Amino acid sequence: MSHCSNPDELTPDGLPRRNPRESSSSRSKIRLIDRWSVIDMLGISESTLERRMVDDELFPRPRRIGTRTIRWIEADVEDYILNLETVDPFAA
Known part of the structure; x- marks a missing residue:
């Protein structure tokens, strides 16, 4: 359920509306x-x-x-790195 009390604050899908000015700063x-x-x-x-x-x-x-360009989201790659298996360098 949405936390918005005013129905005008919801999109047609029932999701909270985002303030465009808020998105870049928050x-x-x-x-x-x-x-x-x-x-x-x-x-x-x-x-x-x-x-x-x-x-x-x-x-x-x-x-x-x-059409011929792909990019990765840097945070996704960083998360992948942080979730790689850790190893014991002294294990046999």
């Missing part, structure tokens, strides 16, 4: 990054990036921003 900026930035952040090769995109269901999906 949310952090979304930053889109290209494949080379993803490769650099992960320290992997281009072929490993391609393999992870196909084989790793947890790997963030890129967004299409043009």
Whole structure:
């Protein structure tokens, strides 16, 4: 159920209306990054990036921003990195 008391504050779908002026100041900026930035952040090769995109269901999906252009949301890639398995470097 919505927390809005005024029905004029709801969209036709019953969701709370967003104030356009609020959105840019209250949310952090979304930053889109290209494949080379993803490769650099992960320290992997281009072929490993391609393999992870196909084989790793947890790997963030890129967004299409043009007919031949895709970008990743930087925060999604950062979350992926933070959720990678930790290892004990001294384990046998």
